[in-house]
Amino acid sequence: MRLKPEHHLAFFYARTGFLHNIKPIERQTLHLKIVDRLREMIEHGDIAPGAKLIEKDLCESFAVSRTPMREAIRALAAEGLVVLTPNRGACVATITEAQILESFLVIGALEGLAGELAAPRITEAQLDDVRSMHTSMLERHAANDLDGYYIYNRQIHDAIFEIADNELLKEMRRIVFNRTIRLRFIARIADDEWQVAIKEHEEMIVALEARDGPQLGAILRRHLESKRVQIARWLQRQPSA
Amino acid sequence: MRLKPEHHLAFFYARTGFLHNIKPIERQTLHLKIVDRLREMIEHGDIAPGAKLIEKDLCESFAVSRTPMREAIRALAAEGLVVLTPNRGACVATITEAQILESFLVIGALEGLAGELAAPRITEAQLDDVRSMHTSMLERHAANDLDGYYIYNRQIHDAIFEIADNELLKEMRRIVFNRTIRLRFIARIADDEWQVAIKEHEEMIVALEARDGPQLGAILRRHLESKRVQIARWLQRQPSA
DNA sequence: GAGCTTAATTTTGTATACATTATTCTGTAA
DNA sequence: TTACAGAATAATGTATACAAAATTAAGCTC
Numbered sequence: 001m002r003l004k005p006e007h008h009l010a011f012f013y014a015r016t017g018f019l020h021n022i023k024p025i026e027r028q029t030l031h032l033k034i035v036d037r038l039r040e041m042i043e044h045g046d047i048a049p050g051a052k053l054i055e056k057d058l059c060e061s062f063a064v065s066r067t068p069m070r071e072a073i074r075a076l077a078a079e080g081l082v083v084l085t086p087n088r089g090a091c092v093a094t095i096t097e098a099q100i101l102e103s104f105l106v107i108g109a110l111e112g113l114a115g116e117l118a119a120p121r122i123t124e125a126q127l128d129d130v131r132s133m134h135t136s137m138l139e140r141h142a143a144n145d146l147d148g149y150y151i152y153n154r155q156i157h158d159a160i161f162e163i164a165d166n167e168l169l170k171e172m173r174r175i176v177f178n179r180t181i182r183l184r185f186i187a188r189i190a191d192d193e194w195q196v197a198i199k200e201h202e203e204m205i206v207a208l209e210a211r212d213g214p215q216l217g218a219i220l221r222r223h224l225e226s227k228r229v230q231i232a233r234w235l236q237r238q239p240s241a
Numbered sequence: 242m243r244l245k246p247e248h249h250l251a252f253f254y255a256r257t258g259f260l261h262n263i264k265p266i267e268r269q270t271l272h273l274k275i276v277d278r279l280r281e282m283i284e285h286g287d288i289a290p291g292a293k294l295i296e297k298d299l300c301e302s303f304a305v306s307r308t309p310m311r312e313a314i315r316a317l318a319a320e321g322l323v324v325l326t327p328n329r330g331a332c333v334a335t336i337t338e339a340q341i342l343e344s345f346l347v348i349g350a351l352e353g354l355a356g357e358l359a360a361p362r363i364t365e366a367q368l369d370d371v372r373s374m375h376t377s378m379l380e381r382h383a384a385n386d387l388d389g390y391y392i393y394n395r396q397i398h399d400a401i402f403e404i405a406d407n408e409l410l411k412e413m414r415r416i417v418f419n420r421t422i423r424l425r426f427i428a429r430i431a432d433d434e435w436q437v438a439i440k441e442h443e444e445m446i447v448a449l450e451a452r453d454g455p456q457l458g459a460i461l462r463r464h465l466e467s468k469r470v471q472i473a474r475w476l477q478r479q480p481s482a
Numbered sequence: 483g484a485g486c487t488t489a490a491t492t493t494t495g496t497a498t499a500c501a502t503t504a505t506t507c508t509g510t511a512a
Numbered sequence: 513t514t515a516c517a518g519a520a521t522a523a524t525g526t527a528t529a530c531a532a533a534a535t536t537a538a539g540c541t542c
Contacts, residue, residue, distance in 0.1 A: 028495070028532080029327040031315060055524075065497045067308065070525090071315040074272060078319035080412070086270040087503050087524060102407045109354035109410075113346060166343045168420070169350075171321070172413055179409070269502080269525070296494075306527045311495090328494060328533050 030068035035075050037062070042081055042092050043178065053082065053090040081178055095179060097235050101228060103180045108224030110173050111157065115216035117164035119208055127208060130159050134205055141198060146189065156201065160220070193230045200226065271305050275313035278303070283322055283333050284419065294323065294331040321420055336420065338476050342469060344421045349465030351414050352398065356457035358405035360449055368449055371400050375446055382439060387430065397442065401461070434471045441467065 038058075041047050059069050073090045076082040082090045122130075133155045140148035161170050189197065200223040207216035279299075282288050300310050314331045317323040323331045363371075378393035402411050430438070441464040448457035 030496075032325075032327075035319075056522085066524095067311075067496055067498090070308075071312055074312040074316045075319040078276075078316040084273075086273075089504095089524060099409065102409045105354060105358070105407060106351075106409050106413055109350045110347075113350035117346070166346060168340065168343045168347050168417065172347055172417065175416065176409065176413070271526075297492090307494095308526055308528090329535095330494060 030064050031071035031075065034062060034064065034068055034072035038072060038076060039079075039081060039178070042076075047092050049092050049094045051092050053092065055089070079175065079178060093179065100180055100235070101232055103176055104224055104228035104231060106176050107173065108221050108228065110169060110176070111160070111224050112217040112221040114161045114164040114166075114169060114173075115204075115207070115218075115220040116213040117166060117169075118160045119213040119216040120211050121165065122163050122208055122211065126159070126163055130156060130208060131205060133159065134201060137201065138198070141194065149194075153197075153201075156204075160204075160216075187231055187234050189230060190233070193226070193233075196226055197223070271309035272312035272316065275303060275305065275309055276316050279313060279317060280320075280322060280419070283317075288333050290333050290335045292333050294333065296330070320416065334420065341421055341476070342473055344417055345465055345469035345472060347417050348414065349462050349469065351410060351417070352401070352465050353458040353462040355402045355405040355407075355410060355414075356445075356448070356459075356461040357454040358407060358410075359401045360454040360457040361452050362406065363404050363449055363452065367400070367404055371397060371449060372446065374400065375442060378442065379439070382435065390435075394438075394442075397445075401445075401457075428472055428475050430471060431474070434467070434474075437467055438464070 038047070038053075047053070053073060055066050055069055055073070059066055062069070073082060074084075077084045077090060081093055083093050084090050133152050137149055137152035137156065140146075140152060161173060164170075200219060203219045204216060204223070207219055279288075279294075288294070294314060296307050296310055296314070300307055303310070314323060315325075318325045318331060322334055324334050325331050374393050374396045378390055378397065381387075381389035381393060402414060441460060444460050445457060445464070448460055
């Protein structure tokens with residue numbers, strides 16, 4: 001049966017257990033290092049959404065005591081990557097279909113602003129870089145290499161945020177991404193949607209060359225709206241669970 | 242001498258010290274309660290930007306041990322309200338003029354999206370509520386009551402985010418506000434700017450009545466841009482430090 | 483007194499111990 | 513078997529103890 005929007009995408013619920021092949025962590029400011037490692041593992045799906053984080057297991061896996069581990073978990077909870085329940089510990093945050101679609105609206109607003117700011121500021125050198133990424137992206141598309149395509153696609157969007165030169169804006173994007181990034185490891189684009197995305201990227205280059213902020217902002221908002229619709233369709237296609 | 246954009250608004254640097262008149266904290270899930278209290282104190286300016294958070298002092302003030310206090314500080318650091326330096330503890334985050342202006346750009350993007358989403362969704366009952374807040378706001382303006390004006394102004398903007406019905410969007414706004422809220426306790430609006438703000442609010446009501454999302458979004462982006470310019474002027478006017 | 487070196491103190495970072503709350507297991511009754 | 517009660521276990525929550533780093537103070541030279 002199909003998942004309702006209010007249902008979770010965490011299809012399985014796993015106890016953490018002892019995790020193998022974990023690099024040891026150097027002493028001092030442990031909690032920051034643990035935060036990075038746990039975030040990486042959560043984003044990469046090594047720890048499933050909804051999985052409970054058992055302090056003891058994680059401590060043994062990382063070979064640290066509970067003090068820095070708890071500090072790390074609290075920090076991740078403040079970021080929204082983990083959910084705390086009093087006296088019942090922490091779970092990896094789950095995300096509903098509705099929340100995924102919500103997040104694309106927010107990312108659209110952020111990318112739109114990034115575009116508005118970036119276009120008037122871009123230097124010739126930066127423009128060359130973006131053009132080069134764009135060319136590489138087209139090559140990956142021609143080779144039907146979706147993973148490669150995504151890498152360059154991501155580079156272009158990252159570059160726009162860099163050029164926009166607004167630290168808070170980048171930070172907000174990072175936070176939103178943190179909560180939806182797992183999806184990018186599974187969602188595949190359809191061919192016709194891919195064509196549209198390419199076309200929108202062409203328009204972005206034109207707007208950048210024209211240093212037209214409002215125009216680039218509008219294109220990016222439209223681009224993210226396309227992605228949102230694409231994800232919505234992909235979720236529709238998913239077979240159940 | 243004037244502060245350069247890269248200089249901090251934290252004009253004084255205070256050691257925490259024992260804080261008096263602190264309500265005791267009930268046991269269990271202490272760190273969450275401490276987070277709330279510390280956040281409140283930081284936002285209200287009871288602990289100055291740049292002030293170092295001495296664990297021992299804070300623990301004595303709140304009558305808790307270092308464990309939950311450290312967890313709380315780590316959580317606040319993840320929110321960006323506090324800055325950690327390895328082996329040197331935590332300071333209340335400072336904010337530069339440039340960062341303040343950056344934050345208004347981001348808030349503008351978020352409010353713009355909120356407007357786009359809210360206008361097509363608003364019910365007659367909700368519209369009546371907003372109209373009522375708007376009327377109250379106008380009254381406070383007529384009475385030259387700036388504090389009262391800000392309360393209703395805030396209510397209207399909150400209402401638009403509520404009607405937009407996007408949890409992540411609200412969360413992002415909360416995070417951005419957390420980092421700039423201290424400013425709202427000091428920045429005063431000039432009379433002509435006040436007039437402009439009122440006019441923009443009138444337009445917002447019209448767009449809401451027309452259920453015109455793009456229009457409301459545009460107005461809100463412009464409204465926040467006005468605020469940004471207003472804050473920039475206010476910062477210019479500040480006598481030095 | 484200024485500037486440096488070094489010891490004393492303070493503060494942060496980590497590990498462990500104890501208290502409290504959840505969860506699981508076991509045995510019994512229907 | 514199912515349902516429940518209560519004990520046993522395990523997990524989280526908090527406090528304290530110890531280690532390492534940073535800061536401050538003291539002493540010394542010039």
